[in-house]
Amino acid sequence: xxxxxxxxxxxxxxxxxxxxxxxxxxxxxxxxxxxxxxxxxxxxxxxxxxxxxxxxxxxxxxxxxxxxxxxxxxxxxxxxxxxxxxxxxxxxxxxxxxxxxxxxxxxxxxxxxxxxxxxxxxxxxxxxxxxxxxxxx
Numbered sequence: 001x002x003x004x005x006x007x008x009x010x011x012x013x014x015x016x017x018x019x020x021x022x023x024x025x026x027x028x029x030x031x032x033x034x035x036x037x038x039x040x041x042x043x044x045x046x047x048x049x050x051x052x053x054x055x056x057x058x059x060x061x062x063x064x065x066x067x068x069x070x071x072x073x074x075x076x077x078x079x080x081x082x083x084x085x086x087x088x089x090x091x092x093x094x095x096x097x098x099x100x101x102x103x104x105x106x107x108x109x110x111x112x113x114x115x116x117x118x119x120x121x122x123x124x125x126x127x128x129x130x131x132x133x134x135x136x137x
Contacts, residue, residue: 004062004063005064007064008066008073008076009051009073009124009125010073012067012124013054014031014054016065019124020056027056028055029057032052033050034047034049034051034067035047035048035049047067047069050067076126079127082131083130085116085130085131086132087132088132091115091116091131094130095108095116095120098120102120102122103120104119105119105121105127113134114131114132116130116131116132
């Protein structure tokens, strides 16, 4: 069994996933637009260029997402995507990149459990926690 985050966007999925691919060093494996799907004929013209399903591989983990239909979109709330990294410098780099044009909830810093920990909401509305634990924890 695998558990994978699935992010919902309001028309910015393609831009977000290309950004995540660059920042996280992943690879977009799939990006299907509503207009490319078997349901293209039933899709309103204004939605055809939006993303029906995207899949990004980062190592052996997957991040998935889509642009929700306008009447079904809800901003992300009550959940955060957590990234666990091994090196403080990498935690700082990722945090800085994701925080650009976003909002920092907790600056990245040393804590009693981690060499680095920080929380932010990126420019696309995705909440993130970046964690670089101390060895042996």
